[in-house]
Every structure is written in structure tokens, then in C-alpha cells.
Amino acid sequence: DQQVKQNSPSLSVQEGRISILNCDYTNSMFDYFLWYKKYPAEGPTFLISISSIKDKNEDGRFTVFLNKSAKHLSLHIVPSQPGDSAVYFCAATRGSNYKLTFGKGTLLTVNP
Amino acid sequence: EAGVAQSPRYKIIEKRQSVAFWCNPISGHATLYWYQQILGQGPKLLIQFQNNGVVDDSQLPKDRFSAERLKGVDSTLKIQPAKLEDSAVYLCASSSLLAGGITDTQYFGPGTRLTVL
Numbered sequence: 001d002q003q004v005k006q007n008s009p010s011l012s013v014q015e016g017r018i019s020i021l022n023c024d025y026t027n028s029m030f031d032y033f034l035w036y037k038k039y040p041a042e043g044p045t046f047l048i049s050i051s052s053i054k055d056k057n058e059d060g061r062f063t064v065f066l067n068k069s070a071k072h073l074s075l076h077i078v079p080s081q082p083g084d085s086a087v088y089f090c091a092a093t094r095g096s097n098y099k100l101t102f103g104k105g106t107l108l109t110v111n112p
Numbered sequence: 113e114a115g116v117a118q119s120p121r122y123k124i125i126e127k128r129q130s131v132a133f134w135c136n137p138i139s140g141h142a143t144l145y146w147y148q149q150i151l152g153q154g155p156k157l158l159i160q161f162q163n164n165g166v167v168d169d170s171q172l173p174k175d176r177f178s179a180e181r182l183k184g185v186d187s188t189l190k191i192q193p194a195k196l197e198d199s200a201v202y203l204c205a206s207s208s209l210l211a212g213g214i215t216d217t218q219y220f221g222p223g224t225r226l227t228v229l
Contacts, residue, residue, distance in 0.1 A: 004154070036220075043116070043203055043220030044155070089154050098143070098207075099168055100218065102154030 003027045004092050006103035014111055019077040021106050023090030026071065030092040034100065035064060035075050038087045047088075048075070080110045114138065116221035118204050124227045130192040133224045137185070137206030143167075144181055145218060146189050147203040155203055161187065194228045201225050 005024045013019045023033075031052040036044035050057040050064045050073065057064050063076045077084055090103040117136040125131050137144050143162050147155035158177065160167040163184035172179070176195070181187040191198055205218040 034217075041222065043205070043222050045220065046217045049217075091154070099157050099160065100155075102156070104152065104154050 004101050004103040006090055006106050008106050010107040012109045013080050016079045019080045021075040021088050023073050023103055025092050029094040032093050033073050034091045036089040082110050082112050085110050116204055116206055116219055118221035118224055122225050125194055127196055127228050128193040132188050132190045133202050135187045135204030141206035141208050143207045144187050145205040149201045196228050199228045
């Protein structure tokens with residue numbers, strides 16, 4: 001039972017354009033969501049997070065949107081840069097249980 | 113600030129052999145996690161320590177996997193005996209989170225890529 005789903009295995013965008021990565025979850029108990037970025041041969045690095053009490057969180061070029069009714073979140077990268085090319089993982093957790101449940105990841109390729 | 117250190121980076125073994133991975137978390141981080149990432153999947157939590165106590169090991173295959181956190185700092189994860197399906201990247205992460213605190217960022221090490229032949 002996959003509780004966090006990233007249905008697009010890959011995404012390709014042009015440099016300077018917007019990248020939109022999507023994530024769906026099934027467990028309504030999740031109340032905190034995170035995005036991690038992973039380069040080859042490296043561990044995931046934290047990118048941005050959002051609490052369920054918010055519907056938007058912004059950090060520079062990165063914005064995460066949360067739609068609780070649809071159990072959907074998205075990561076927007078504007079403008080996209082070639083250095084953003086990586087695998088992006090969506091993760092979720094709930095309450096005092098700090099175990100992260102990850103999606104399968106989306107490979108983003110930003111073409112110069 | 114030094115990051116999470118893991119060794120070895122790569123390991124190739126035959127099935128039924130034993131293997132051990134080592135992790136040194138960020139200094140001062142109370143919580144340590146071991147994840148298994150199979151190719152094409154997201155990381156899956158195997159075990160979570162707070163200091164030297166186990167918080168969650170519900171997804172650890174205890175018949176073959178074991179882990180310990182010595183003195184609440186370094187940790188080792190062992191597989192004995194290994195199976196073909198154990199081929200994966202084993203990631204260690206740490207956070208300064210304590211129980212009852214606000215969700216905190218987990219910092220990941222580079223991982224150990226295990227190949228079981």
C-alpha cells in the first residue's frame with residue numbers, strides 16, 4: 001500500500017521555465033510534508049516543507065502548495081535551472097510519529 | 113558542520129554472507145535513522161533510534177537485520193545472512209529532533225550501495 005505517490009517518473013523542462021512536480025497521498029493522518037532532492041551517488045537533501053495548517057510555503061525559487069481536500073501537493077520551481085536536474089522525493093509524516101514515508105521520486109531534467 | 117558519514121560507500125557480497133554498515137551522525141543529533149532504498153523506490157525506514165534506544169523498528173526484517181547505536185552516537189546496521197533482494201542503497205540520516213518536538217529536518221549521508229550476488 002503506497003501511501004505517498006509520485007505518478008510521474010520523469011519530467012523534462014527548458015531552462016528558465018517552470019517545473020511542477022506533483023505528489024498525492026492517501027493517509028489523512030499525514031500533517032507535515034517535505035520535498036527532498038537527490039543527486040546521483042549522494043544522499044537526499046532537504047529542500048522545503050509545509051505543515052497541514054498552511055496551503056503554501058515559499059523559499060526563493062521553490063514553492064510548495066498543499067491541497068488537503070484533494071490530498072495533493074506540488075512543488076513549483078521558477079525559474080528552472082540546469083543545476084536543478086535531480087530526483088525529487090515527496091515525503092510525509094504525522095503528528096509525533098517522525099517516520100517519513102517517501103514517494104518513488106520524479107527525475108527532473110532541466111535542459112539548457 | 114560535518115555531515116552524516118557512512119562507510120563503506122560500496123559493497124559487493126555473495127548471498128548468505130554477512131555485511132555491516134557504519135554511520136556517524138551529525139554531532140549532537142539525538143535521533144538516527146536507517147533507510148533502505150531499492151532501485152526505483154523511495155527510501156523506506158528500517159529503524160529509528162533516539163539516543164541509544166529504539167523508537168521504531170517495525171519495518172526491520174529482524175530475522176536477518178540488526179542494528180545498534182553505541183553510546184547514542186555511531187550506529188551499525190548488519191545483515192546476516194544476505195539475500196539477493198537486499199541489494200539496495202542503505203541510507204543513514206540524523207536529526208536533532210527529540211520526542212514530542214516539532215518535526216525536524218533529517219540530514220542524510222551519502223549511503224552505502226550493497227550488491228548481493
